[in-house]
Amino acid sequence: MNISNYIYYGFFTIIETLLRMFPFPAKTGYQKVGKPNEDSPVLLTCNFHLTILRLKKATRGLNYHLLIANSKGINVWCAATGGSLNNHSVISVIKTSGIENKVNHRKIILPQLAASGVESKVIQQNVGWKILWGPVNAQDIPEFFESSFEKTNEMKQVEFRFVQRIEMAIMWIFLATAVLMPIWGPLFKLEAAFLLAQICFIYFLVLISFPIFERIFQKEIEKKKAFFTIGNLVVLLINLVYAAIGVVLYVIVYQKDYSWILLRWSIVSFLLVLLVNMELKGSSSTYKSDSHADKLYDIAVDLEKCKGTGICVDVCPRNCYVLDTEQKKITMPRQKFCVQCGACIVQCPFDALYFMNRKGDIIQPEIVRKFKLNLMGKRT
Amino acid sequence: MKVLESAPHRYDKGIKILTLGKIDKAYDRLIESIKKDDNTLDIGCGTGMLSFRAVLKGAKVTGIDINPEMLEIAKKRVNELEVKDKIAFLEMGVAELDHFENDSFDVIMSGLCFSELSDDEISFTLNQVNRILRNEGKFLLIDEIRSKSIVKRIINWFLRIPLVVITYILTQTTSRALKNIEKRITESNLLIQSRRSNFLDNFVEFIIIKGDKK
Numbered sequence: 001m002n003i004s005n006y007i008y009y010g011f012f013t014i015i016e017t018l019l020r021m022f023p024f025p026a027k028t029g030y031q032k033v034g035k036p037n038e039d040s041p042v043l044l045t046c047n048f049h050l051t052i053l054r055l056k057k058a059t060r061g062l063n064y065h066l067l068i069a070n071s072k073g074i075n076v077w078c079a080a081t082g083g084s085l086n087n088h089s090v091i092s093v094i095k096t097s098g099i100e101n102k103v104n105h106r107k108i109i110l111p112q113l114a115a116s117g118v119e120s121k122v123i124q125q126n127v128g129w130k131i132l133w134g135p136v137n138a139q140d141i142p143e144f145f146e147s148s149f150e151k152t153n154e155m156k157q158v159e160f161r162f163v164q165r166i167e168m169a170i171m172w173i174f175l176a177t178a179v180l181m182p183i184w185g186p187l188f189k190l191e192a193a194f195l196l197a198q199i200c201f202i203y204f205l206v207l208i209s210f211p212i213f214e215r216i217f218q219k220e221i222e223k224k225k226a227f228f229t230i231g232n233l234v235v236l237l238i239n240l241v242y243a244a245i246g247v248v249l250y251v252i253v254y255q256k257d258y259s260w261i262l263l264r265w266s267i268v269s270f271l272l273v274l275l276v277n278m279e280l281k282g283s284s285s286t287y288k289s290d291s292h293a294d295k296l297y298d299i300a301v302d303l304e305k306c307k308g309t310g311i312c313v314d315v316c317p318r319n320c321y322v323l324d325t326e327q328k329k330i331t332m333p334r335q336k337f338c339v340q341c342g343a344c345i346v347q348c349p350f351d352a353l354y355f356m357n358r359k360g361d362i363i364q365p366e367i368v369r370k371f372k373l374n375l376m377g378k379r380t
Numbered sequence: 381m382k383v384l385e386s387a388p389h390r391y392d393k394g395i396k397i398l399t400l401g402k403i404d405k406a407y408d409r410l411i412e413s414i415k416k417d418d419n420t421l422d423i424g425c426g427t428g429m430l431s432f433r434a435v436l437k438g439a440k441v442t443g444i445d446i447n448p449e450m451l452e453i454a455k456k457r458v459n460e461l462e463v464k465d466k467i468a469f470l471e472m473g474v475a476e477l478d479h480f481e482n483d484s485f486d487v488i489m490s491g492l493c494f495s496e497l498s499d500d501e502i503s504f505t506l507n508q509v510n511r512i513l514r515n516e517g518k519f520l521l522i523d524e525i526r527s528k529s530i531v532k533r534i535i536n537w538f539l540r541i542p543l544v545v546i547t548y549i550l551t552q553t554t555s556r557a558l559k560n561i562e563k564r565i566t567e568s569n570l571l572i573q574s575r576r577s578n579f580l581d582n583f584v585e586f587i588i589i590k591g592d593k594k
Contacts (some may be wrong), residue, residue, distance in 0.1 A: 083449075
């Protein structure tokens, strides 16, 4: 990689990290990575520009054919679970990119997180290509290639890692700044600098200390608590303490008519804290946003239908499943870590898995496959 | 990210705002070349704006789209209009057009769908259209295009920005413009019989027929 590549990579990484909330569509279709021949593996990914950049960086030195499927510029997991990366996008890129004349095999490696939106059964029937579910992170692809496409449990698991948490913090800081500063800046000048400092302070602290909140959330997820919970309240209080420290610091530094400043500052801090708190779970990769009804559902197994093929073991991003090889049935020893992404339900060839809540309401596999997750909660 | 996901029930309204109501008139005009009992295919039917117009003219319609939620809305309308035996909606992408037999349609139409496709997909679709369309058949294409004149393009650009923002806020819908479509149509051995565009040359209606066989 020469210097201009570094600049290109750095520039787009910064811009697209700051604006991560928004789609960045890249050109779809076929690309060569390295010097692939007709036996080289075929990989497929979404057309979120940042994803492609990172994939290529992580797989430098490898030779493969890359297909970029239309996901409307959204990252793999969001696009697959939200319905933008679906069977049609995969079938379309396989058929229209000319890949069928470039290789002499019919195996395609998809990111594991695409499993909530792309059905391997449909792809096999429709175009005759066999899907292999690759690792969650692009960084694991070189190792995945070396081990002749065997995944370890670590490669399958989604974690909300430190770097990702920092990334989310930066994204939120940028958005909050872009919304608040044009109003606050001209009005209160020096105070605006303090507000900016506080925005950074709160977001970094909350996202860095996320593992602490995680324990509270985890207990509530197990109990299937609804929208506003004790956990949220605790997080809210901790945040408010952060904010209060900020306010006090400000008053100490800027001693002048502080009663009025204190009031206005408390209000804006409270709004900020509320905002952080609202989407905290939604911006993590291990919890579902509070606005989704799905989070109140559990995965249920119909043991009569289960044939123990273990496809769910392969696609679960939280390693919830273990295959009982003697009984040829699936077990869920880690059910409490489930994020309700629905990948296992979508992939099960025998329709043995479905969503069920405590009241006994059921969401059947065909509904999960057809109506992807969106804000309107279409599935239920 | 979730907020950006499509909202099908607002799609029709969004498109009407974006095209400033041109879309309805254009559809009505194009549908005039459909005759009774024509076997018709609607590529990217969405909620069925074109399909239902064709059915009401007495045609037999197959509508295909990849968005199951849009199709759900279309299917609801089928029940309201009681035209069940003359219309079918299938969840199918353009890459699956090769499931249809040669020469199976009298009319193929597509409204605001090509601009959603990639270059590869457009080539594939045009070739398939050429194959599944009967010799005397017509291919009706309506879409937003990028004007060839730079001046018009700049005017368009300025007019479009506020429109795009308003439409996105109201309906989370947006659209793109097609480039060089004429050239690609001729490359696929199809002939443009008539082309009609508005003054700013950003919205075009084609009536296309099959070219001479090689």
